[in-house]
Amino acid sequence: MEEGLRERKKRETRQRIADIAMGLFLQRGFDNVTVAEVARAADVSVNTVFNYFQTKEDLFLDRSDEVESLPRRVIEERRPGESAVQAVRRDFFDALDTGDWRYGIHEGSDLFARRVRESQSLSARLTVLDYNREEQFARALADAVDADPDDLTPWLVAAQMNSVLRTLTRRFTIRRMAGEDMDRVVEGIRLDATLAFDQLEYGVGDYARRQADTGTPVVTDRVQT
Amino acid sequence: MEEGLRERKKRETRQRIADIAMGLFLQRGFDNVTVAEVARAADVSVNTVFNYFQTKEDLFLDRSDEVESLPRRVIEERRPGESAVQAVRRDFFDALDTGDWRYGIHEGSDLFARRVRESQSLSARLTVLDYNREEQFARALADAVDADPDDLTPWLVAAQMNSVLRTLTRRFTIRRMAGEDMDRVVEGIRLDATLAFDQLEYGVGDYARRQADTGTPVVTDRVQT
DNA sequence: ATCAATTTTGGAGTCACTTAAAAATTGCGT
DNA sequence: ACGCAATTTTTAAGTGACTCCAAAATTGAT
Structure with missing residues (x-):
């Protein structure tokens, strides 16, 4: 069973959030970036971020x-x-x-x-x-x-x-x-x-x-x- | 220079908070006890607790x-x-x-x-x-x-x-x-x-x-x- | 186009923890 | 005993991570 469009979008969204988050973290430091900022930068709601990642730290340790x-x-x-x-x-x-x-x-x-x-x-x-x-x-x-x-x-x-x-x-x-x-x-x-x-x-x-x-x-x- | 009354009371307060906290934690589980409850049980304000202990975990690991x-x-x-x-x-x-x-x-x-x-x-x-x-x-x-x-x-x-x-x-x-x-x-x-x-x-x-x-x-x- | 399932969002709330300033307590010199 | 300065405690207001729930938007299949 191949990956449907729904699953692909989910994966992409997750990846986009993680990438944007990592960029911000590396640039400004982990504690100086709020989850709200990450959400805003990724153009999703805070709840969507927490939908994909259990904790803020998981955003940093995606891999x-x-x-x-x-x-x-x-x-x-x-x-x-x-x-x-x-x-x-x-x-x-x-x-x-x-x-x-x-x-x-x-x-x-x-x-x-x-x-x-x-x-x-x-x-x-x-x-x-x-x-x-x-x-x-x-x-x-x-x-x-x-x-x-x-x-x-x-x-x-x-x-x-x-x-x-x-x-x-x-x-x-x-x-x-x-x-x-x-x-x-x-x-x-x-x-x-x-x-x-x-x-x-x-x-x-x-x-x-x-x-x-x-x-x-x-x-x-x-x-x- | 021996310990003044002020220092003794401080030490006693700290110890009382830690003891009461540990009692609650062991009885009901760490995550099921709020710092506010500890403070109330120890008859101090929440800020006094944080005055003595940097984090909630420190209450558990006093020793x-x-x-x-x-x-x-x-x-x-x-x-x-x-x-x-x-x-x-x-x-x-x-x-x-x-x-x-x-x-x-x-x-x-x-x-x-x-x-x-x-x-x-x-x-x-x-x-x-x-x-x-x-x-x-x-x-x-x-x-x-x-x-x-x-x-x-x-x-x-x-x-x-x-x-x-x-x-x-x-x-x-x-x-x-x-x-x-x-x-x-x-x-x-x-x-x-x-x-x-x-x-x-x-x-x-x-x-x-x-x-x-x-x-x-x-x-x-x-x-x- | 419609419906059901899934995903996203908004809103309200909890809890740990911070900061700053007012208020209470205490130690000490007189 | 009294008052003053230092210290401790409290009050108040806020921030940020994270949860829960229900409404809204999106999507896949028919």
Whole structure:
């Protein structure tokens, strides 16, 4: 059953609202734009906006479902002989090479990130989004190993993998927002990612062990570069 | 300079508001209680409530600073010869033994958890709180090893340690809310925690490696129990 | 062209939260 | 005990996100 005219118009309206909203948000900041303004700019009523989007934040995160579907895709499409971590590592480096936005690492993501940072509510929403991704990882992993529904391990592995991704992305945006050159930052993230995924595979070991005698911490070469 | 009468009354008022609010929230659910009701029950004006608490959620999370100060305490007080992970592990098991609430694992935390779950805004706030804890871990670790301010490793280790704690706590509340007996759940969490902290130290390895021939995933004994 | 289903709109209301200024309370010096 | 200055509380008015409901407009099929 193909898409009727009614459905097409609905989709178009939704998209138009989201696009116009994003334009305003990026230009003036999330908190400085009211839903009423978005509605006016999109030439619809406020109620129509809320008809398509549950909250104002959803206007900003219209494409977040692509982020949430990432874990399942990566885990399911891992190659023969490839472990979960290896698959994620490969996909991450692939995004780095192609400049894909799926891990929040691409040209122009810094304005986006700045706008998020400015707004408490938006930051909170993004944080929740990250938790959802973790949950998706967990479910995908549980399926992949045919685990019991109440098996702890997939959840642990998911949380740890997601931590690595989140940390790398955050690091990218921080350096980018500090004004560093794109190529330089990407190069830096490449090194960071190698360290991070290694640590994910081999563990944090005895990081920050306090020496018995002196009280000075010993930095082991296990995790530290 | 000791506390004047004025400051004492302020503190008392604040505490009274928080206590009354928490009573109402636990009894009737966070979203079913308005700030106006809290104010009326505490016999103050709405603006007085907002004078002491920035948001409605803060009324529920009055003691959250104790959670946020936990990382620094645990890391700084780690014993001679003890690594970061070992210190956290010990502190976690200690809380388990003494029934302390600092990791959200104690009798009666299930009503609390249920009330959080019911409310989207409250869940979101808790999620942000967890991120703050992660950041505290990172800063404490960075201090502990005298790391560069832009060293990646403390952040990675912090994220992973925090992941473990969050996962264990979530698992506890899920089982508790499912009606399982307290002692039984605590016993289960003890086993879970052992697995989780081991994995944190030694890594997730090649979890969920897909076998070359069959396409069937192999569960390695490295991480899996 | 007509009718039923769907989409959009208008209007009234709730609630969290802000701002500014008046009013009440309190601590302190005399 | 009294009055003054600082602090706290309240009052009042408003903003903005979001909900609910019913009226109006649009659309697809006949």
